[in-house]
Amino acid sequence: MTTYIGTATSRVDGRDKVTGAARYAGEYDAPDLAHGSVVTSTIVKGRIRRIDTSEAMKVDGVLVILTHENRPPMADSDKAYEDDVAPEGSPYRPLYDGEIKFNGQPVALVLAEDFETATYAASLVKVDYDEQPHVTDLERQLGNAVALDPPAKPRGDAAKAFATSDIKHQADYSVPIEHHNPMELFASTAVWHDGKLTVYDKTQGVQNVQRYLCGVFEAKPDEIRVMSPFMGGGFGSGLRPQYQVVLAVLGARALKRSVRLVLTRQQMYMIGYRPAMIQRIQLGAKPDGTLNAITHDATTMTSQYEDFHRNETTWSGLLYKSEAASYAHSLVRLDLPTACDMRAPSAATGVYALEAAMDELAVALKMDPLELRLKCYSDSDQSTGLPFSSKNLRECYSQGAEAFGWNKRSFEPRSMRDGNDLIGWGMATGIWEALQVPITVRITLTGNGHAEVACATSDIGTGTYTIMAQVAADMLGLPIDNITVKLGDSTLPPSPVEGGSWIAASVSNGIVTTSNAIRDELLKMAQAMPNSALKGAQADDVVLTNGSIMSKKNPRSTVMVADAMRHAGIERVTQEKATKFKKGGKHAHNTHSAIFAEVKVDEQLGVIRVTRLVGAVAAGRILNLKTAHSQVMGGMIWGMGMALHEETLIDHRFGRIMNANIAEYHVPVNADVHNVEVIFVDEQDDIVNPMGIKGLGEIGIVGVPAAIANAVYHATGKRVRDLPITLDKLTRDA
Numbered sequence: 001m002t003t004y005i006g007t008a009t010s011r012v013d014g015r016d017k018v019t020g021a022a023r024y025a026g027e028y029d030a031p032d033l034a035h036g037s038v039v040t041s042t043i044v045k046g047r048i049r050r051i052d053t054s055e056a057m058k059v060d061g062v063l064v065i066l067t068h069e070n071r072p073p074m075a076d077s078d079k080a081y082e083d084d085v086a087p088e089g090s091p092y093r094p095l096y097d098g099e100i101k102f103n104g105q106p107v108a109l110v111l112a113e114d115f116e117t118a119t120y121a122a123s124l125v126k127v128d129y130d131e132q133p134h135v136t137d138l139e140r141q142l143g144n145a146v147a148l149d150p151p152a153k154p155r156g157d158a159a160k161a162f163a164t165s166d167i168k169h170q171a172d173y174s175v176p177i178e179h180h181n182p183m184e185l186f187a188s189t190a191v192w193h194d195g196k197l198t199v200y201d202k203t204q205g206v207q208n209v210q211r212y213l214c215g216v217f218e219a220k221p222d223e224i225r226v227m228s229p230f231m232g233g234g235f236g237s238g239l240r241p242q243y244q245v246v247l248a249v250l251g252a253r254a255l256k257r258s259v260r261l262v263l264t265r266q267q268m269y270m271i272g273y274r275p276a277m278i279q280r281i282q283l284g285a286k287p288d289g290t291l292n293a294i295t296h297d298a299t300t301m302t303s304q305y306e307d308f309h310r311n312e313t314t315w316s317g318l319l320y321k322s323e324a325a326s327y328a329h330s331l332v333r334l335d336l337p338t339a340c341d342m343r344a345p346s347a348a349t350g351v352y353a354l355e356a357a358m359d360e361l362a363v364a365l366k367m368d369p370l371e372l373r374l375k376c377y378s379d380s381d382q383s384t385g386l387p388f389s390s391k392n393l394r395e396c397y398s399q400g401a402e403a404f405g406w407n408k409r410s411f412e413p414r415s416m417r418d419g420n421d422l423i424g425w426g427m428a429t430g431i432w433e434a435l436q437v438p439i440t441v442r443i444t445l446t447g448n449g450h451a452e453v454a455c456a457t458s459d460i461g462t463g464t465y466t467i468m469a470q471v472a473a474d475m476l477g478l479p480i481d482n483i484t485v486k487l488g489d490s491t492l493p494p495s496p497v498e499g500g501s502w503i504a505a506s507v508s509n510g511i512v513t514t515s516n517a518i519r520d521e522l523l524k525m526a527q528a529m530p531n532s533a534l535k536g537a538q539a540d541d542v543v544l545t546n547g548s549i550m551s552k553k554n555p556r557s558t559v560m561v562a563d564a565m566r567h568a569g570i571e572r573v574t575q576e577k578a579t580k581f582k583k584g585g586k587h588a589h590n591t592h593s594a595i596f597a598e599v600k601v602d603e604q605l606g607v608i609r610v611t612r613l614v615g616a617v618a619a620g621r622i623l624n625l626k627t628a629h630s631q632v633m634g635g636m637i638w639g640m641g642m643a644l645h646e647e648t649l650i651d652h653r654f655g656r657i658m659n660a661n662i663a664e665y666h667v668p669v670n671a672d673v674h675n676v677e678v679i680f681v682d683e684q685d686d687i688v689n690p691m692g693i694k695g696l697g698e699i700g701i702v703g704v705p706a707a708i709a710n711a712v713y714h715a716t717g718k719r720v721r722d723l724p725i726t727l728d729k730l731t732r733d734a
């Protein structure tokens with residue numbers, strides 16, 4: 001029964017959020033709360049020679065200043081610092097020793113009676129260093145790149161096929177370092193109760209942080225509980241534990257009292273980022289648009305201590321029909337913190353390069369860019385040969401094109417205008433993986449028709465509370481107001497981090513598994529009643545609806561749940577079940593989208609406005625039209641930022657970020673956003689998982705940067721391959 005699933009249900013936590021009742025990690029109070037402020041390194045690489053805290057300690061209200069010399073004990077093996085999603089390498093240890101690995105690294109934690117005192121005292125801490133030479137510039141270190149194993153097997157002889165193709169396109173595309181900039185600052189409040197800690201942390205995975213803290217502090221599992229009931233945006237920046245949570249716990253252990261630590265926006269820039277990358281694409285085709293060869297080489301960056309990388313090149317391998325394909329991937333190690341996942345990691349960037357290159361190939365072929373995509377359309381994953389569990393990209397193209405009016409596009413660049421503005425229309429394809437993870441859900445149903453659904457997953461702002469309530473309400477046959485969702489608490493049944501667009505599918509199917517166990521238990525109770533209307537019914541023959549157990553075959557055969565429980569003499573039913581998903585199998589699992597963009601470019605000034613964006617998305621079953629729309633629209637707007645605004649700039653002489661604030665790191669604001677239309681294309685999928693859900697968190701951004709870049713070319717006849725496309729690049733003579 002689906003009363004709620006698929007509808008535009010408003011957020012069940014909406015009222016709490018807009019009234020301020022929802023509390024975030026830096027908003028928890030505790031008696032005797034101490035406040036922290038972090039002192040960060042001003043050099044990139046070297047060692048701390050001396051830290052002088054004497055002036056800072058004289059400030060009234062300062063409690064203690066922790067450095068690597070006087071901090072409480074911490075574990076000393078790499079293993080202890082490896083969180084669930086850590087890349088290969090030797091994880092960074094906050095305040096562990098005197099070694100400096102990046103500019104902005106924490107070197108001291110000042111704890112005081114209030115935040116202002118801590119911040120002021122932190123400014124008085126003096127640090128002397130022995131400095132070593134550093135490297136932070138990706139472009140100047142390309143010669144030192146290390147080759148990685150390509151993520152997918154090559155097919156055919158791509159070099160030869162490219163060389164002998166009639167129509168060829170080759171170019172390099174670059175994406176700068178970008179930062180997540182969630183609205184909520186990174187924060188942790190460690191509440192001390194006689195040696196045990198409850199840590200409110202801004203994180204996408206409470207159990208990941210809990211296990212990590214137990215490792216770092218050699219604590220027993222019941223000594224540290226991690227809570228994150230609300231999160232003001234994560235986008236990947238909260239997948240791994242951030243250093244402030246370690247410092248907050250260090251502080252609490254040193255003072256034996258509660259500590260709150262909120263980082264500054266500037267300090268957040270030294271935690272994680274989307275790695276800059278340079279990608280070379282070669283496309284070889286026949287004059288009719290049939291692809292002969294795709295090659296995709298990507299060079300990305302990481303720290304000196306961990307090899308973070310994702311598979312930028314895989315998307316090119318699987319998306320389009322091409323007999324030959326090859327990939328290369330290399331990594332440059334720099335004196336910066338380790339890069340991390342940022343919305344649609346590897347697809348936002350890899351698909352940008354591929355889809356901009358496809359547009360350039362279409363120009364070379366004198367072919368409509370959409371027609372080229374249709375010519376190369378593949379019903380199977382080209383890398384593995386596996387068919388898709390479902391793929392309604394064709395319908396995305398056609399519904400998106402229809403809504404946009406694509407058939408009115410003139411082929412030649414600079415051929416459409418509106419007064420001083422050149423008009424450009426561009427399009428691109430988007431793709432992401434439909435992932436799912438093992439998860440455990442506990443449901444407690446009480447005789448008064450109320451249910452509590454519990455799982456340690458997070459709601460990173462995407463609407464997880466709401467979809468969990470919708471699915472549970474439908475599965476248990478209760479009004480949504482009778483469902484209480486508990487999440488974001490490490491003591492709840494296990495869930496991996498919320499990321500990769502995998503939680504909606506995972507937790508929804510998890511709720512189905514556990515609801516079915518509740519149904520089975522209730523059916524047994526109903527059948528134990530004298531003259532039961534459900535005598536002989538099998539579990540699969542009944543559903544829970546309207547507070548009753550009802551036969552699907554004969555809807556008049558019902559037993560009220562309350563009656564069954566009363567007869568059994570119990571007041572509540574609890575089930576906790578783990579759900580696992582088959583990995584791999586005989587199908588590829590992907591979501592797809594088609595993005596259409598209109599830009600208007602002022603011919604004299606080069607100012608670019610994105611006046612229309614249409615995104616048509618095929619992502620299996622959509623659980624909630626309202627939150628899904630918000631998700632995809634947010635992703636599309638972020639794609640505008642990636643195309644036109646976002647860029648983290650480093651002064652390489654000092655290895656320091658110059659625009660570590662949201663005044664100088666530009667993101668789209670309301671005035672930049674005009675018409676954004678989101679279309680969900682029907683896509684029934686009986687294979688991917690029982691509910692047919694594929695996830696939506698990442699797909700929104702994918703394809704948007706290329707669609708806009710392609711529109712800018714169509715408007716101006718000028719191809720800027722180096723993101724972001726700023727007006728200086730556009731107006732500069734080639």
Ligand code: MOS
Nearest residue numbers: 235236343499500
């Ligand atoms: Mo997402 S980048 O896995 O939060």
